[in-house]
Amino acid sequence: MLTRLDLWRFKCFELVRLPLAPLTFLSGANASGKSSVLQALVLFHQTMREHEWSRRLMLNGEVIRLGTVADVVDKVYGRRTFEIGIVDEEQT
Numbered sequence: 001m002l003t004r005l006d007l008w009r010f011k012c013f014e015l016v017r018l019p020l021a022p023l024t025f026l027s028g029a030n031a032s033g034k035s036s037v038l039q040a041l042v043l044f045h046q047t048m049r050e051h052e053w054s055r056r057l058m059l060n061g062e063v064i065r066l067g068t069v070a071d072v073v074d075k076v077y078g079r080r081t082f083e084i085g086i087v088d089e090e091q092t
Contacts, residue, residue, distance in 0.1 A: 001020075001022070001088060001089050002020050002087070003019065003021075003089050004018065004019055004020055004086070004087040005020055005037065005040065005041065005084075005086055005087075006084070007037070007040055007082075007083075007084055007085075008083040008084075009073055009074040009079040009081065009083070010073070010074065010083070011033070011039070011072055011074065012031075012032075012033045012074070012076075013033060013036065013074060014074055016033075016037075018037060039066065042063055042064045043059065043066065044057070044084055044086065045063065046061045046062070046063040046064055049063075057084065059071075059072065069081070
């Protein structure tokens, strides 16, 4: 089971380490990043489904289309890369 989602420079986040549980609720004000968290999970799923051993995320596929890297990087800090990490209970 996934226990944590890490996002570095993805959309509105500089760095977030989001703990995950069997039931995780996302709540917050508008434009606080809830959809970005869900998009990151779908992006990871899409990449694993299409290219299981790829080190590059598949931004555009059948499940989700996020555009280019410039569309998903953290624009506040002007970064050109982003990373998504997951931790499962066996790694902790």
